Amino acid sequence: MEDHAEAIVKQALKAGAQDAVAEVVVDRNYQIRFARNEPVIVNEWRRTVGTVFLVYNHRVIAGEVTDFSRVSRTIENLVKAAKASPENPDYRGIAKGPFKYARPSVDRKILALEDGSDHVEAAVNGALEEGAKECAGSFWRYHTRHFLETSNGASGTDERVGLYLSIRALVSLESSGHGVSCATKASQFDPDKAGHKAGRIATLARNPKGGAAGKYDIVFDPLILGSLIDQSGGRTSAYLVETGFSPYMKKIGKKVASSAVTIHEDGSADTLARRRFDAEGVPVRKKAIVQKGILKTYLHNTSTAKKFKTKTTANAGLIAPEPFALMCEPGDWTRDELFEEVKDGLWLTNTWYTRYQSYVTGDFSTIPRDGIFHVKKGEVVEAWKDVRLTDNLIHLWSSVKGLSKTAEQVQWWGEVDVPTMAPYALATQIGITKSAM
């Protein structure tokens, strides 16, 4: 496969491109989806796909190669299209290699796994033992191999493996809980724990009553905090800042969160997204996006970094910079201390459907799902339903009072796109709305 990547770059240069990047990905992922406590389908993929990024006289074009017997024709077509396209004056080059990369090992036990049924069973049984009636979710064995070559001397290979399980447990339609388990080593994988957590929350959420609108102090469980970290981390991409999809425009060096909050981006960390290099071949590394509440950097590739007069943060995607993994630094509170601080507030365990009225101001709402709990004097007094968190992203992060001492890795369908290390968090006076009667 190295040969394919190399051949694509050579062909691009021969066709007249000045810059070229090729990455060939071999995908051997496997998945079990389950619902109503049993598998509903098992999926397995065998795909080998090349992506190409090339620049012809400041014209930027990207494409894909799915038939490697037609590389030269594909590249010729791309260059022809590039010639017909206007220049992109914002384009300022790709990174100059060669680079040396770290050599993280992969767990061969994960590669050897051919049947994930036992993991699904463990999670479902865990939830049922807690009192859940119905479970649904998915189990994944991730395995991809990556071969990257650039016209600027970067060349690397990577192998990424992981295990993931997501389970939603329900006692009834309105009483549910969610748990996830993420691991890059089979020994760390704990679907049983995820199932128990989902089941426990679902059971605690029995007989919910309609919630009340107002301003509340809220304890965020790691899964929902992961969604908020994802919202913030993703919107620090320089590309999103430039296109109006971010509340962080002109905010470098400014306060965007409370001083309790530090968020790093780190593709090299031991998460499901662990990798050796970004899409330009630059070795990935840890960097603070928000440090003690201050916005430190946008996420950059080489081109956006030059435009912003800084250095790449090693976050290149095919076209735009993006986060690979996000880490919210734990705080110095215990989970119990966070709850004890809540006199009359809420504990939210999950959310979905986050949407903005204005990305530049950060006005948004999101819908808590699964367990929503009314907390008084640190204790759960009842389960709620049918409420919406309506606030502002910067206000919410600025209202964080404390974070728990431990964080866990979360990732979840649609809301937590990249693997995220999230602690429990307490934020004060957050807006809650509900449907009008």
Next chain:
Amino acid sequence: MADPDMVDFAVEYAQRKGATYAEARYEQQASETFVLKNGVVDSLIYGDDAGIGVRVLAGGSLGFGATNAKSKAGVRATVEDAVRIAKSTKRKEPIVFAPEPAVVSNWSVPERMKLQDVPVEDKIEELRHIDRELVDLKLKMPARYMLSTNARITKHFANSEGSRIHSYSPRVRLYYYLTLMKGNDAEQCYRNFGWSGGWEALREWRALDKVLEEARTCQNALERGVKSPEGRMDLVVSPPVAGIMAHESCGHPTEADRVLGREASQAGKSFITPGMIGDKVGSPAVTVVDDPTVEHAIAFYLYDDEGVRARRRYLYKEGRIHEFLQNRETAAALRVRSNGASRATNYDREPIPRMANTFVEPGDYAPDEMISEVKRGVYMKTYMEWNIDDKRYNGKYVGREAYLIEDGEVQGPVRKTVVELTTPMVWGSVDACAKDLDLTEAGFCGKSDPGQALDACLGGPTMRLRNVYLR
């Protein structure tokens, strides 16, 4: 191996390996996407994805394998994967499919300006022209983002019951996002148009006029907009707003796989249960349909990805829950027949029940006539923020372009009108629909795991809701 031969081979080989049912879908998606970022052609992205997906029933379970390998050996390995993983699955009850006749068909969507024949530079120039006209408005617009994509989708479908279906479906989309500012005050707008057909789409949409009008209304809101009134009043919503309400508060809750709990962990379940067919959910003025056969609407098709003939589905009829969106698996579970709603985003995903073109059926009113009967209310033409809970009961739609209505007349702009209502409240308040059906609005509908963001039409007619709480 030629593509039709490949699907035939896959189906035949799967049966030999022990599948009691097998289907294979070869799909090629050739696409061009170009992005205009603040007037600059930021990138041109060519997609050329092709492969085969094989779904089998073996041992009472479903297995799905997908590959982009073109060789017989590659297809053979994928078939073996699908049969093996299905057989290794333990279920209490076997999965069965509702019966369907074998179909042989070849369908396509007409293109007046064939996508393949229009040079990419001409396509890009049309977008640049729109952008130049935007700049000529001389408004303070710090961010302009436009994305246009066109795709040519070719499929060969075969199953072990004798169906053989070939299709060609060209699709065009325009998505834009504008940010306008006045001092520190910002107004952002977003639209997404879709079309099944050729490059004539931009003219059919009147894209230039709409983008310029959108920018002007943002500016108008910044200069003249006042806080939206709070309290109970009437609400008149335009086709895009009626479209998103139909999608979120009718289409999703009537997807049979959600009703049955198969999506519980992802897009969620539904407040509707199987026994609620015939239950009241709105006023008699409300009929919501999902119709893949509307020519040129973004989600047009004649046969679904299980080879079932498409037809108009009456999801809510005269205010009552009428039918669900079904594939063959859910139809068998609910003891009905599939209504041809099964779709996948590409060869590498399983087909599941999906909305296509979902809209409120138009009525007899003219939009002006509807407004003239409103004493006090809001006319919401577009929205920005919206969401709904995963049981599809509590929805929220926040106005972008909206106006006060007083004594039957449209007055000045009001900002951020919040409609936060339950599904029965939305549909129970509708008393009239207009005849101005507009199905150009489009969206990406998200569901399934791995995610399948699929083309969906989000249009409709102008619609009036009486006496709802707004803020």
